[in-house]
Amino acid sequence: MHPTLRINGMEKQFPQDRLPKTLAELLAELKIDQATVVAEIDGHIIERKNFAAAALQPGQSIELVRFVGGG
Amino acid sequence: MTAVFYELKNSMIGIAGLGGLGSNVAVALVRTGAGRLVLADFDIVEEPNLNRQQYFLDQVGHHKVDACVANLNRIRPDSDLVGHKVRLTPDNIPAIFAGCHIVAECFDRSDQKQMLVETVLSRMPDTAIVSVSGLAGYGRSNDIVTRRIHRRHVLVGDGVSGIGPGIPLTASRVGVAAHHQANAILELLLDGDLRSLWARRNNGAGI
Numbered sequence: 001m002h003p004t005l006r007i008n009g010m011e012k013q014f015p016q017d018r019l020p021k022t023l024a025e026l027l028a029e030l031k032i033d034q035a036t037v038v039a040e041i042d043g044h045i046i047e048r049k050n051f052a053a054a055a056l057q058p059g060q061s062i063e064l065v066r067f068v069g070g071g
Numbered sequence: 072m073t074a075v076f077y078e079l080k081n082s083m084i085g086i087a088g089l090g091g092l093g094s095n096v097a098v099a100l101v102r103t104g105a106g107r108l109v110l111a112d113f114d115i116v117e118e119p120n121l122n123r124q125q126y127f128l129d130q131v132g133h134h135k136v137d138a139c140v141a142n143l144n145r146i147r148p149d150s151d152l153v154g155h156k157v158r159l160t161p162d163n164i165p166a167i168f169a170g171c172h173i174v175a176e177c178f179d180r181s182d183q184k185q186m187l188v189e190t191v192l193s194r195m196p197d198t199a200i201v202s203v204s205g206l207a208g209y210g211r212s213n214d215i216v217t218r219r220i221h222r223r224h225v226l227v228g229d230g231v232s233g234i235g236p237g238i239p240l241t242a243s244r245v246g247v248a249a250h251h252q253a254n255a256i257l258e259l260l261l262d263g264d265l266r267s268l269w270a271r272r273n274n275g276a277g278i
Contacts, residue, residue, distance in 0.1 A: 036181040038188045040221065045193045048185065065220055067184040068233030070207040070240055071092040071177055 003058035023054040026062070038065045078260045080106040085167070085174035085198075087111055087159055087187050089135040091240060092203055093177030094125035094142075095249035100256065101143045101150050108143075111155040111167055112136055123242040159183075161190045168198065172269055173256050176202035177249075181233065192224060197268055201255045205229035206248040209241045217251050225259065227251040 003019040004011050005026070020026040023046055027034055039046045039054075040063040046054045056062075084105055086093045089112040097108060112135045116126045130138040136154035143152055155167050164187065168174050174191050178184050184202060191200040205228035206215065214229040227248055234240060259265055 036185050038185055038192065038224075043221075045189065047189055047193050063220070065188070065204070065224075065226060066230070067181040067188075067202070067204045068207075068228075068231065069179060069181045069184075070205070070232070070234045071088060071090050071179040071184075071203060071245070 005056065005058070006061040008062070008064060019058055020056055022052055022056060023050075023062075024052040026056060027051065027064075030064075032064065032066065036067045038067075039063065074261070076104050079104050079257065082173070082260055083107040083109065083171050084256060085109040085111070085171035086177055087164075087168070087174055088177035088179065088183075089114070089124075089139050090120065090177060090179055091123040091242075091245040092206075092249045092252060093175065094135070094139055095246055096175050096177060096253045096256075097139055097143060098125050098146065099250055099253035101147050103253070103257065104147075105150055107151040107153070109153045109155070109168055109171055110136055110139055111157060111159055112139075113156055113158040123240055123245045159187065161186060161194075164190045165194050168195065171198055172265075173199045173201060173259055175252055175256060176200055177252075179234075188224065192221065199223040199225070199259050199265055201225045201227065201252050201259070203227045203248050203252060205232045206245055207232040207234045207238045207240055209239070209244050212244070212247050215244070215247050215251060217255050222264065225255045227255060 002013045004013045020029055042061050086097050114135050116130045116133050116135055116138050118131050126138050134156050136156050140152050140154050176184055176187050188200055188202050191198055217227050220226045
């Protein structure tokens with residue numbers, strides 16, 4: 001069975017053994033600049049400095065809020 | 072006094088950044104009757120700011136905190152205003168906005184927005200944040216929406232319209248976003264699930 005993550009409410013399927021290992025790897029795969037995103041895993045805020053250490057497991061729910069400039 | 076004005080009078084709201092968003096959010100909240108605002112910005116009013124920010128030509132060169140406090144006091148002198156001329160960082164944000172029920176994220180740069188939202192959500196468990204992403208350009212008023220992202224996080228904006236070459240920030244569209252933000256703050260102050268959080272912290276006094 002292919003591993004999945006729920007990203008902003010949408011199921012995303014990854015090839016077998018290709019689930020990103022960490023939040024930082026997921027953001028790189030999605031081409032999202034770490035400096036502009038606030039991330040939650042299963043409802044817990046992950047600070048940007050911990051993105052590379054935040055291990056991902058199949059079935060987790062990830063919320064990514066991206067900021068663009070202007071104010 | 073109706074409930075909304077009582078809650079607002081007894082609230083403490085932080086405004087992080089006093090540019091196009093913050094200077095407009097502050098005016099809207101003071102006109103509505105905000106009891107206490109904590110205003111933070113390190114910057115000085117420059118002439119190009121007058122295209123969208125609530126300052127006057129004779130305030131060019133003044134600290135935004137001083138100019139904003141002066142303007143708010145002219146509108147309604149009974150709000151309690153606390154100003155901080157400081158660059159906000161993860162280390163000083165929890166102390167500067169200590170006790171605030173809600174912080175309005177009113178920065179310009181995307182990485183600063185990220186830093187503030189992350190800091191409030193991860194280190195200030197009794198404080199909500201209303202942030203903005205995507206307000207550049209003009210028109211498309213109805214693309215700017217208010218969304219509840221997290222129990223303590225409301226996000227305003229179209230999510231995509233960043234600043235860039237040939238994409239101006241306009242008083243009209245920044246104003247739409249700023250007033251979404253002020254309106255979301257009023258809504259949060261009256262929202263039952265957050266009121267229970269604040270009642271606990273305040274031992275039942277105020278909101």
